[in-house]
Amino acid sequence: xxxxxxxxxxxxxxxxxxxxxxxxxxxxxxxxxxxxxxxxxxxxxxxxxxxxxxxxxxxxxxxxxxxxxxxxxxxxxxxxxxxxxxxxxxxxxxxxxxxxxxxxxxxxxxxxxxxxxxxxxxxxxxxxxxxxxxxxxxxxxxxxxxxx
Amino acid sequence: xxxxxxxxxxxxxxxxxxxxxxxxxxxxxxxxxxxxxxxxxxxxxxxxxxxxxxxxxxxxxxxxxxxxxxxxxxxxxxxxxxxxxxxxxxxxxxxxxxxxxxxxxxxxxxxxxxxxxxxxxxxxxxxxxxxxxxxxxxxxxxxxxxxxxxxxxxxxxxxxxxxxxxxxxxxxxxxxxxxxxxxxxxxxxxxxxxxxxxxxxxxxxxxxxxxxxxxxxxxxxxxxxxxxxxxxxxxxxxxxxxxxxxxxxxxxxxxxxxxxxxxxxxxxxxxxxxxxxxxxxxxxxxxxxxxxxxxxxxxxxxxxxxxxxxxxxxxxxxxxxxxxxxxxxxxxxxxxxxxxxxxxxxxxxxxxxxxxxxxxxxxxxxxxxxxxxxxxxxxxxxxxxxxxxxxxxxxxxxxxxxxxxxxxxxxxxxxxx
Ligand SMILES: Cc1ncc(COP(=O)(O)O)c(C=O)c1O
Numbered sequence: 001x002x003x004x005x006x007x008x009x010x011x012x013x014x015x016x017x018x019x020x021x022x023x024x025x026x027x028x029x030x031x032x033x034x035x036x037x038x039x040x041x042x043x044x045x046x047x048x049x050x051x052x053x054x055x056x057x058x059x060x061x062x063x064x065x066x067x068x069x070x071x072x073x074x075x076x077x078x079x080x081x082x083x084x085x086x087x088x089x090x091x092x093x094x095x096x097x098x099x100x101x102x103x104x105x106x107x108x109x110x111x112x113x114x115x116x117x118x119x120x121x122x123x124x125x126x127x128x129x130x131x132x133x134x135x136x137x138x139x140x141x142x143x144x145x146x147x148x
Numbered sequence: 149x150x151x152x153x154x155x156x157x158x159x160x161x162x163x164x165x166x167x168x169x170x171x172x173x174x175x176x177x178x179x180x181x182x183x184x185x186x187x188x189x190x191x192x193x194x195x196x197x198x199x200x201x202x203x204x205x206x207x208x209x210x211x212x213x214x215x216x217x218x219x220x221x222x223x224x225x226x227x228x229x230x231x232x233x234x235x236x237x238x239x240x241x242x243x244x245x246x247x248x249x250x251x252x253x254x255x256x257x258x259x260x261x262x263x264x265x266x267x268x269x270x271x272x273x274x275x276x277x278x279x280x281x282x283x284x285x286x287x288x289x290x291x292x293x294x295x296x297x298x299x300x301x302x303x304x305x306x307x308x309x310x311x312x313x314x315x316x317x318x319x320x321x322x323x324x325x326x327x328x329x330x331x332x333x334x335x336x337x338x339x340x341x342x343x344x345x346x347x348x349x350x351x352x353x354x355x356x357x358x359x360x361x362x363x364x365x366x367x368x369x370x371x372x373x374x375x376x377x378x379x380x381x382x383x384x385x386x387x388x389x390x391x392x393x394x395x396x397x398x399x400x401x402x403x404x405x406x407x408x409x410x411x412x413x414x415x416x417x418x419x420x421x422x423x424x425x426x427x428x429x430x431x432x433x434x435x436x437x438x439x440x441x442x443x444x445x446x447x448x449x450x451x452x453x454x455x456x457x458x459x460x461x462x463x464x465x466x467x468x469x470x471x472x473x474x475x476x477x478x479x480x481x482x483x484x485x486x487x488x489x490x491x492x493x494x495x496x497x498x499x500x501x502x503x504x505x506x507x508x509x510x511x512x513x514x515x516x517x518x519x520x521x522x523x524x525x526x527x528x529x530x531x532x533x534x535x536x537x538x539x540x541x542x543x544x545x546x547x548x549x550x551x552x553x554x555x556x557x558x559x560x561x562x563x564x565x
Contacts, residue, residue: 003512007505007563015564038504038520039534061534063502064564120508 005116006123007064010072015064020074024057029140033060033133035125040066044073044133051081056134063126065117070130072111082138092131096124162463167455167544170195174544181514184549189334189362189493189540190518191384194448198387201447202440212436214413228439231446232429238449239379240370241396245428248402249437252393253361254284256380257328259395259432260357261288263408264378265326271297274323276354278303278311278340279530280333283523285359289328298325305530309336309485316345320352327356331363331379335524335538336485337468337493339363346375355401361385365452365542366491367461371396383441388448392441395432402428409434460543464492467541471550475539478557480565484531492541495522498557500565503537509563510537513556 024030024045032043042060046053056074061067077085091108094101095115105112117127168174173193176183185193205227211220213228229244236244250256265275275289279302286300293300301324303316311329320327327349332339342358349356357378363369365386371379378401382393397405407414407425411434416424425431452460471494475481480499498506507519518538521528528535539553 003509003563006508012564038502039528040504041534061502063504065505067502123504123508126504 002119006120008113008116010110010113011064011068011116014068014071018058018067018071020055020057020071022057022059024055027057029137031133031136031140033129033136035062035066035129038063038126040126040129042066042070042130042133044070044130044137046077046134046137053077053080053085058130062129063123065123065126066129069114069127072114073130073134076109076111077134085134085138089131089135093128096127162455162459162543164463164544164546168546170197170451171544172196172199178514178516179512184513184515184545184552186539186541186545186549186553187516187518188365188542188545189385189522189538191390192365192387192542193544194387194389194444195451197451198389198444198447202389202444205440205443210439213439214430224439227446228437228442231442234446234449235394238369238453239364239394239396240372242372243399246396246399246402248395248397248429248432249442250393250395250432251391251438252382252384253282253359253380254288254382256378256393256395257284257357257359258288259408260378260380260397261292263405263432264355264401265289265292265298266295267406269293269296269298269325272323273298273325274301274321275299276301276303276316276319276324276327278316278329279305280309280311280336280338280340280524280527281328281330282334282359282361283525284361285328285330286526302526305338305527308487309333309338309527310487311338311340311345313344317348320348320354322352324349324352324354327354329356329358331358331360331369332366332491332493333485333524333527334362334493334540335495335522335527335536336487337490337495337540338485338487339489339491341489342374342376350375362491362493366464368457377401383445383448386448387451389438389441389444392438392445394445399428402432405432407431407434411435413437455543463543464541467545467547467550468492468494470547471539471541471553474550474554475557478554479561481557484533484536493538494540495536495538497533497536498560498565501560503535505564506537506557506560509560510553510556513552513559515553515556517553 027045028047030045034041040062045057047055056077058070091103095103171193209223211224213225232244232247235247301319304312346356355377358376360379360381364381377398379396384390414426414434482497484495503519520535
């Protein structure tokens with residue numbers, strides 16, 4: 001196990017300087033994620049443009065892995081349709097849990113930095129918390145998104 | 149980063165190097181580094197004497213207890229009941245009938261909650277606990293309150309993690325039907341000055357339960373000197389097996405309490421019309437008990453006594469003082485729990501680094517600590533932290549291991565802060 005595999009530069013950077021951190025006032029949808037075991041808590045906010053995510057932000061507190069994962073998520077989902085987000089979720093899930101995952105790492109861009117997490121089974125939940133929270137936020141907003 | 153400092157050595161005559169050889173598990177490497185086990189408050193490790201006693205019991209003496217005339221059953225019964233007397237002597241109870249074998253501290257507290265408190269309490273009555281309790285000394289009382297309409301009252305703690313005595317004096321009163329306190333806090337290390345709390349409760353005729361899970365492993369405990377009514381502890385935190393623990397109860401109270409589980413062993417006669425219950429302590433031990441667990445617990449007690457509980461306490465105080473001093477040198481480190489009297493438990497946070505990351509990084513250095521809420525979420529809320537990292541020490545830990553902890557924390561800082 002190499003720590004540098006878990007705490008890659010991208011992860012360390014996004015933990016120190018989380019992107020899209022803060023509350024999204026008048027969000028179209030939001031959801032809360034909580035990992036009672038380690039006390040991680042985050043709230044994820046999304047705004048839509050039709051079927052596409054226009055903006056995503058998060059706030060909360062957690063370990064480096066959960067904060068970096070959420071920060072990377074908010075960058076990655078911007079501009080994606082629900083269907084694209086669903087496919088991304090499946091890929092991240094496979095990346096975090098399967099050793100022989102058939103995932104296009106290059107296509108994932110910065111998110112590929114999360115691939116080191118699967119060597120640390122106790123930490124997989126930290127990385128996946130925000131993704132499950134995003135799913136909840138998306139299903140909260142099943143109605144056509146208002147433009148207000 | 150500070151250079152490695154010369155390691156302090158103990159002035160206590162405890163041959164830790166030789167003690168460590170008694171613990172096979174400590175010999176291994178984790179992630180390529182010699183294991184530094186600092187999660188003793190969660191569960192301690194077992195010396196060979198305990199492992200051997202359990203193996204020998206299964207290889208030569210095992211049968212069910214209290215039931216047979218054959219030789220093995222007699223031996224198993226002798227081993228099991230012999231263990232009870234070793235426990236009695238260890239905590240200086242007056243009578244083996246006051247020693248009930250249970251699964252652990254949690255079950256001991258639940259037994260008292262269900263069998264002592266639940267039948268007696270009603271609306272208007274109160275159970276008094278403190279804000280530093282483990283969930284095991286909170287939730288069983290909440291269940292009782294739900295069933296009976298009684299209320300749970302909580303004595304606040306101060307910023308050092310000490311229970312506020314003046315608040316206690318205000319809260320205890322004619323409505324109080326039970327006082328349940330930790331003897332030592334698992335999350336903060338506070339040694340609760342239980343004597344003065346018990347003395348006041350006595351004056352008011354309020355029975356007292358002590359959660360001794362973190363006290364028994366680290367120093368002498370004398371239930372008669374404490375003058376408490378119930379005392380609970382777990383074998384696995386004191387070098388014994390998992391799945392067994394002890395409820396000590398004052399005999400007059402235990403006699404009045406109904407059984408809380410029914411089955412074999414806890415009865416004298418059974419017919420469909422009427423069943424008569426067994427005497428103490430078996431009244432509270434329904435079903436085949438954890439015989440090998442009792443054997444292992446007895447071996448653990450003999451092992452601890454061969455070192456001496458006073459000497460263990462003294463050595464651990466030195467370790468604690470050294471660890472506290474070294475940890476305070478780590479920039480950004482804050483110790484949570486700074487009571488005047490502490491057991492060798494140190495909870496801390498490190499600025500800018502979540503405890504979970506500390507735990508992972510330390511593990512890759514071979515250092516095992518605990519991170520999280522330590523089953524004491526109200527304590528985390530009080531100190532306004534989501535979690536802490538916790539190093540908890542035992543008599544087999546060394547000053548060098550504290551240095552390893554410090555070095556691993558420096559590694560965490562260089563990686564993440
Ligand atoms: C203070 C305290 N009380 C109760 C318990 C519960 O002990 P067990 O899980 O062995 O029943 C613990 C152990 O974590 C503890 O530290």
